[in-house]
Amino acid sequence: EAGVAQSPRYKIIEKRQSVAFWCNPISGHATLYWYQQILGQGPKLLIQFQNNGVVDDSQLPKDRFSAERLKGVDSTLKIQPAKLEDSAVYLCASLKRENTEAFFGQGTRLTVV
Amino acid sequence: GQQLNQSPQSMFIQEGEDVSMNCTSSSIFNTWLWYKQDPGEGPVLLIALYKAGELTSNGRLTAQFGITRKDSFLNISASIPSDVGIYFCAGQEGMDSSYKLIFGSGTRLLVRP
Numbered sequence: 001e002a003g004v005a006q007s008p009r010y011k012i013i014e015k016r017q018s019v020a021f022w023c024n025p026i027s028g029h030a031t032l033y034w035y036q037q038i039l040g041q042g043p044k045l046l047i048q049f050q051n052n053g054v055v056d057d058s059q060l061p062k063d064r065f066s067a068e069r070l071k072g073v074d075s076t077l078k079i080q081p082a083k084l085e086d087s088a089v090y091l092c093a094s095l096k097r098e099n100t101e102a103f104f105g106q107g108t109r110l111t112v113v
Numbered sequence: 114g115q116q117l118n119q120s121p122q123s124m125f126i127q128e129g130e131d132v133s134m135n136c137t138s139s140s141i142f143n144t145w146l147w148y149k150q151d152p153g154e155g156p157v158l159l160i161a162l163y164k165a166g167e168l169t170s171n172g173r174l175t176a177q178f179g180i181t182r183k184d185s186f187l188n189i190s191a192s193i194p195s196d197v198g199i200y201f202c203a204g205q206e207g208m209d210s211s212y213k214l215i216f217g218s219g220t221r222l223l224v225r226p
Contacts (some may be wrong), residue, residue: 004155031212042119042216043156044203056213091155095212101146102205102214104155 006092006105014113018080018103021108025073025094029053032069033102034077035091043091049075082112119202119217126192127225134200134220135186142204145178145185146214150199159200160187192224 005024013019025032032053035043046065048056051072060067064083069075079086089107120134126132136145140217142165160171160183162178169176175188185204189196202217 006155014207035216040219041118042218045215048213050212093214094157095214098213101158101161102203103158104148106153106155109153 004092004094004103004105006108008092010109010110010111011104012111012113013082015084016081018078019082019110020076020078021092021110023092023105024078025075025092026096027104029094029096031095031097031102032075033093033095034067035093037068037089037091037107039088046077046090048113066112072073079110082110084112087112088108090098117202117204117215117217119220121220122218123221123223125223125225128192128194130192132189132192132196132222133186134202135184136202136204136217137184138215139183140204140206141182142206143182144205145176146203146205147174147176147185147187148201150201150219152198157183158199179191189222192222194226197220197222197224 007022032049034046037043047060047067049069052069067077089109091107092106093102095102117136117138146161147159150156160176165182167178173190199219199221201219204213
């Protein structure tokens with residue numbers, strides 16, 4: 001079974017530029033999460049999808065961050081415009097259903113300069 | 114928002130020693146998950162716990178789901194150098210299809226050969 005795929009692995013952009021990350025969850029997994037992990041901290045939930053609907057985006061900075069999950073499969077997370085404090089690893093995870101294991105991709109390391 | 118208190122923050126131990134770390138929450142969780150994260154990688158699932166009081170082992174790792182459903186611990190026996198990494202606990206609550214997954218701040222483990 002293929003794991004969670006994320007791309008790109010690394011991205012360096014200047015502040016005020018825009019960037020997009022892509023995630024392909026494990027086949028059949030209805031729930032998809034995007035997390036932000038700042039160096040030295042635990043992952044912080046940004047947004048959670050159930051199929052193609054948003055379940056929780058309370059921690060998403062909506063003035064600059066957006067995410068979508070068209071057709072309930074792949075998802076993209078966008079930042080526009082980026083700020084220096086957005087430098088972090090962006091992790092995608094998927095979950096088949098409640099009370100099962102969540103699996104993570106390798107993450108995208110974003111550096112904003 | 115919900116918080117998980119994970120301790121200790123870091124541990125520096127001698128190879129062969131046993132290690133114990135724990136997480137506590139102000140809220141009840143339905144599932145506790147323990148992950149290990151190596152540098153530059155996404156978190157990898159180690160153990161999943163689904164019932165209060167459940168004790169589960171995976172090789173040298175043992176984890177328990179607290180009776181109150183507000184805490185969990187992870188033990189590593191006879192540590193080896195490849196155990197080095199950051200260990201995260203994560204609690205999952207599931208209500209109305211919102212399977213929010215909350216992470217602790219991590220325990221950094223260093224093993225001295």
